[in-house]
Amino acid sequence: MTGEVERLRVELGDRAYEIVVGPRLIEGAGREILPLLRRRQVVIVADETVARLCLATLRDSLSEAEIAHHTVLLPPGEETKDLGHFGRLAEEVLEFGVERGTMLIALGGGVVGDLTGFAAATLLRGIDFVQIPTTLLAQVDSSVGGKTGINTRIGKNLIGAFYQPRLVLADTGTLTTLPRRELLAGYAEIVKYGLIRDAEFFTWLEAEGHSVCDLVPMALRRAVLTSCAMKAKIVASDEREEGDRALLNFGHTFGHALETETGFSARLLHGEAVALGMVLAFDFAARLGLVAAETASRVRRHLDAIGLPTRLSAVGLADLSPDHLLSHMSKDKKVRDGRITLIMPRRIGEVFVMKDAPVDALRDFLSAVD
């Protein structure tokens, strides 16, 4: 591999694994995966869109390394992350004749990654899997950390398992075909890392964010690596979200309420909801006197400049009832005993868990946001 490729480790004892970041990694995937295999047999899981773009390259690379492979194709979209598709995927993989040594490869965005990871966690009580994330969101967030799961009619990600991959290959070259809107949604999660733990990184993003979103290789690699390194560190210290890992949910409680309102549809992508959620968290913090109003404006300015939504009116949600939003927020999985828990900023680069958010102040704030 070339010097453009960087590696970092998620330190989880005997379940530690590497995240490899760089261009053209799919071309060399066979060689990377081979040492991890107990049998020279893998099942690739991909959605049809991603399959058209990079499945042939992955298959060639596996054949070159003399690894037998079978492919399961799924329709693209969040609807695929459901019990029905999980059942079909599980049975198709079993029909193929998997054994404990067979490995699954998730080739795609967070939908394919979460579903394949959950299949790996449960088939034969656990088989190995590798993540090859092809969206920016999956490269900086969902492929790292071992949260796997599927949606139910009752809510998102309510069935799942903590189950770590054996390897993550974040091939930054795949992002050239990603629609701009999906790319920006992934960028919101990159900004989140700066806001929660690394003020210097946020300042760098203010200067270089456009280069990241224009896929300038050096900038893109630094952004993906810094994000993965931070997530890897947090996951290594708190794999099951009993402490610091919850900070990664910054912007997500507000965001989740907005996604619930829009039915988790393409009307509002997850990353767009997170961008709005982070702006709301900073604005609410300014209202409570926790941060300076100028700090909240700075966050909004950057997300605006990149082209992410920062006002509810921009996504047709200005008329939402505050009580509706509050009820979604208190149904959020981060809520204990009907109270609202928020991840709130202290400054750029530092957030904390606010266990009992002042609901009346929150209602007043939500009534006035546009």
Ligand SMILES: NC(=O)c1ccc[n+]([C@@H]2O[C@H](COP(=O)([O-])OP(=O)(O)OC[C@H]3O[C@@H](n4cnc5c(N)ncnc54)[C@H](O)[C@@H]3O)[C@@H](O)[C@H]2O)c1
């Ligand atoms: N496990 C976690 O920790 C975690 C964290 C965040 C989000 N998630 C989950 O991730 C999912 C969202 O992931 P996502 O945003 O990657 O969505 P996605 O997987 O639906 O991908 C978005 C769209 O982009 C297409 N696509 C993927 N790669 C492409 C490429 N290289 N070029 C062109 N098109 C491409 C896909 O076919 C799809 O239509 C949600 O289900 C969310 O719950 C999980």
